[in-house]
Amino acid sequence: MTMPLLSILTALPIFGALIVFAAGRRDAQLARRLALVLSLVSLALVLYLWHAFDPAGLLQFQERHAWIPSFGAEYRLGIDGLGLLMLLLSAIVVPMSIAASAQITERAHLYFALVLLLQAGLFGTFTALNFFHWFIFWELSLIPAFFLIKLWGGPKRSAAATQFFVYTMVGSVALLLAFLAISLSTGKLDFLELADLARAGQLLPAMAGKLALHAMTARQIGLLIFAGAFLGFAVKVPLIPFHTWLPTAYEEAPTGTTMLLTGAMSKMGVYGFLRILMPIFAEEMRWMRTPLLWLAIATVVMGASAAFAQRDLKRILAYSSINHLGYCMLGIFAAAGFAGNDPAAVMEKAAALDGVFLQMLNHGLTAATLFWFVAMLEKRSDGLRGLNDFGGLRQIVPVMCGLMGIALFSSLGLPGLNGFVGEFLIFKGVFPLAPWAAAIAVLGLLVTAIVILTILQRVFSGPLNPKWSAMADLTVGERIAVAPAIALMFVLGIYPQLILGAINGTVVQMAKYLGQ
């Protein structure tokens, strides 16, 4: 029985959005509960997919239909280990986000409908294999995010939403133009077919042939197109220096939305690098290896340093997100940047890529949880979330501090928690490939550690700030809600094989391809 599971998975949140919008008109609670149920159904479906997934890692659950033959647009879905991982991440983060959005009461039906639409956009992006179809969902996720920030955000939400919109739009346009050029030169828009073409060395000649622009060499044309596509994803990750939209957006967005932004949407950018840029533009990435590595390093180090300079908890976490994703980019650029087909090289790249994958999942989980805790803190402090507003909270709200502490340590990269594994594997893979880059990036680890410990010290430890002596601890409901996330942190930290088993096949395949 070949049910179009992926299409169903993607369509489910869309219908869900309509149901929530219609049914939740009068009752905010009902809207939230409906949305939560629907997102859990999606999670169940994803878990089923996980269970049915063949660990050999090749493309599965494929669906393929012709759509617009005149320029090679097809409706093509499929997942390999990477796609499955991303689906899992999205399916986990969205219910968390919904559960954390209890304080949205105004036009809640619209809010949760938009969240579900965003989820559909995520599912669609992570399963699409043809650019046309992929791009639709890429853009589809942009619009709900814009409105979520704009309508329910904090005091500076207009500027935040605008910046978010403009940056992402510019990136998307660049991406579109790049693929337009590709389509014009090869007549194809299918990611896999284009990757094959690139590996066979035929992509560049095709582009140079069809796009002869004023005596540019093939290399220059290739780089130009690569630049366009690169821009689209670099804005999304974000890589320094395209990151300026992020702190404001994360800060102003309502917490549930921030969880989505950091947990899932930022991974869209990394996914783009893995699925699209690396296979198709491998040659260009090799040429640009050094500048790219520098960008990654800058992201790592400056992200952490900027986090250190902040006083608002949300902004700290925002910059810290930039830092954590920098590691992913480091791993990707290192793996892609070096040719070499010998088993050792492949092993190193595989390690790096394994780390990247794990880091995506783990950071998504951890960051989302952290923002959730900040929200809970805000609820109890009437909106205050400055680093120095608190003090000695451990004495009053031990459970919250304990659980939040776990999440913070995971973010720091403590062994035994999920945050460690990803970063470890990345460094393990990058050191042999680009030792200098890895060495500088270690700085980021150090600074991050300082930042996290500072939070722990200022917020949890120290003398109790009398303002908060009446603060309430986590309710039963909140504890139950947060528990799965915390548990997962431990599980993934101790037994990462759970994930690695599923993705390894894909990773090895990718690493092999990179060598060619």
Place this chain on the structure above:
Amino acid sequence: MTGTGYAEILRLVMPETIVVIAAFLVLAVDRFFLTQAGTRVRFTVAAAIAVVGCGGSLARLWMAPQHAFLTEGMLVVDPLSNLVQAALLILTILAVLLAVESRFTEHVGEYVLLMLMATAAMMFLVSSENVLVIFLSLELLSLSLYVLTAFSKSSIQSAEAGVKYFLFGGMSAAFMLFGLSLLYGLSGSISLSGIASAIGPHGLDPMLMVALVMTVIGFGFKVAAVPFHLWAPDAYQGAPAPSASLIAAGSKVASFVIFAKVLMIGFAGAEGSAAWRAYAAGYVPVVAVVAAASMVLGNLAAIAQSSLRRLLAYSAMAHAGYMLLALAAHTSESVASLIYYVFTYGLTTVGAFGVVAAVETETGSDKLSDFNGLSRRAPLLSLCTLVFLLSLAGIPPLAGFFGKFFLFAAALQSGMGLLWLVILAIAMSAVSLYYYLRVLKGIYVADPPASAGPLRVPPLNLTVLCLIALAVVLLGAAPGWLLRLIENAVSAR
């Protein structure tokens, strides 16, 4: 010289005779039997007799068409002249019917008599190819029309119009006579074909050019072409509505037909050319220049008018310009298009003046502002006005559009040399939409004056106007049958 017997001639001119008899009958009945009756009754009876008379004449034309060519072209009865005479009779019938409700005069019998005499004159005019008979008929027509124009004794404008028309007309008649006699002098013949065969081989000498110009002046006046148009605005404005419609419709039809005959038969061989950058002396460039001037001045001046009658007068000049374009092309196709155009134009104009009369009776003036909100006060009347004005503007599927299309196509088919004139004509048509739409804007868009109630239109008038509007629509949407009639008539020559 074998002449034709009187009985023969009578048979040939039976249609005209019937009309003349009807004319006198109208006078007699009115003078002897109806002295005590009210104006309305008198008008109705007179109109009835006139209609019967014209109808009888039409029947005669339809059922027993004659075909003859008397010596010297004095009387030429052929399908073409029959067709044009039928058209004239129809126009007269309509004009007379629309005159039934007029109240501007007590001399009903005389008025209708004059209308019928004018009609008879026009019928004689189109069935002649002899300059003398042409001139006689023209004078009979003109004199009748002068009086008809001045007929409204209570209106000073009518008197002024009549005098102006008379003075201008007299002068142009003098020009015409001078030109025609020059032609006689040059050729020694008073028949058009005789003139042509005499002067044709000699080419264009200065005397002939003078004669040509004089003739054109004379006819130009009759059709209100620029620069011989100065009488038209006042005449159209001052004359009582039925007279004006006769001037604008019937007289135009007849004048254009005979103008075409005179030029194409009489001056055959002296055409010349008005092609762009290929000028050659002859009547064609003269006509082309007059046509261009008429189109331009007529349309541009119409924009500034605030009285519907004067607007119609200037637009008449513009339409005369278009029709002169057909003359400049001088092929049988273009003559066919000219006849189609002038006939449908005549119909539309009779209708337009009928509308003017209806509104004037209620409001006392024909200012454009009096038409404001007419669509709500008299919807059917407004619909007819819409049809008439849009036909004049040349909007399909009305007769005016097809007339223009056919005319321009025929003009170009004679040779691409006249392209410049066609472009000018089409451009000026575009301009004309502006002022016609302005009138319609007042009728349909503007609000009626607060005190105005529904406009009362006499049922007879409304019926006639609706019939005319229907005819305009049908002739535009299905012009085939009329076109075939005309083309057969023209090609039979």
Place this chain on the structure above:
Amino acid sequence: MLAWTIYISFLGVAVQMLLPGKAVRASRALALLTAAGSFAATLAGWARHPGGELATIVRVPWIPSLGIEYHLAADGISITLLLLTGLVAIAGVLFSWNIDHRTKEFFAFYLALIGGVYGVFLSFDVFLLFVFYEIAIIPKYFLIATWGSTRREYGAMKLAIYSFVGSAMVLVGVIAAYVVAGAHTMNLLELSKVAFPVHFQMWAFPLVFVGFAILAGLWPFHTWAPTGHVAAPTGASMLLAGVVMKLGAYGCLRVAMALFPRGMDPWGFRVLGFGSWRGVFALLALIGIVYGAMVALVQKDFKFVIGYSSVSHMGFVLLGLMTLRQIGMAGAVLQMFSHGVIAGLLFAVVGRMVYDRTHTRDLDELGPMRLGKTLPFAATVFVLAGMASMGLPGFSGFVAELQVLMGAWQAFWPLVPCAGLGIVVGIAYTWRAMQKAFFADAGEGRAIAAHALPPITLPEEAGAAILLAASIAAGLFPQVLLKLILPALNSPLFDGLRRGSWQ
């Protein structure tokens, strides 16, 4: 079957005129029924001719002496545009549901306009096409002059005169072609086979093309469009910007390009860098794209933003036509459909949903009204329509503009970056308008309580749903329309074009 679209519309006109003036509800119902009936006829005709090739519907001699026939035929392009007309007509009637002043006359003129438009798309005799083309001019005038808003009499007259001047230019070309062909026929197919002398085509082509393109909003003859569309009542703006502008583009393709393909050949010399009429018009189209977008960006009046955006979007249509590549021209026809629907939506929101309630179109005044909260339906529809207008994928505009750009890249690649600029500015002005009108932060100016504005009525919701569904359907399944358009572009009518520089 398809001919019934015309007949039903005009029958509707006649019945409307017979209704008593006070029967407002009957008038509306009748209009809706008529519009729906013609649309049903279109659907039936489509089902019968799913392949998109040329199919004659009616062909009877009309004026034999001139070789004119009453010839109706349809190919894929006609059907696509008929579908568009039907959708916009129904939506337009729905959005005009609130007209209560001289209602029956309004709908009579409306249905007459629709009937004329159907006639143009179905005519295959050039004379007949011209007749229907001109028939459409008069109802436009009255619709705007009587029921319009800002400067309506001036806007109506300007629109009518510009349209008439355009059609006058076409008339010259058509008559000249008829005479020069000497074939005694006005049949499109046969005239397209006639090999007109090249020097004749060199002036006839630009004349007829510009004549039609005036109605399509070609820069710099576009100035009537923003004025006229802003002045028009909502239902009329939808139809005018959505469908009637496409009449012009259709005429360019069907008449100018099919009959005078050699007119686009290179001149052999260069003037100001141009070597052919094709280059000139492509550049003018491009200027229209960018200029329209830039001007829209600075407008204070909400409706003017939409008016200028129409000029910009139509630029894509004309650019696509000039590419002379199958993909570009298919994109142009698709854009005709797409923009028709989108323009309808945008005008509906601005005119009916917003202006009729707030009585202002000034963006600065609308901001404080917090329309995003008080008129959420309007805001949502505008967001979706705005997305479609920006060319976001998933909506009809994306595929259309993409194809036009691809064709343009193959034909004259330097223009593509500028067109891309136009798209970017398009995103900007749409976003600006959306932001200022619906989602502005509280500023000075009066705020309106949610209950002060009348709620969105059912006809408005239905109309918006219809148009949105059309745009999304065309965006997700463009193949449905392309299956009609592509075979039509391959038909013998365009043989002359294909023998030229077409690929």
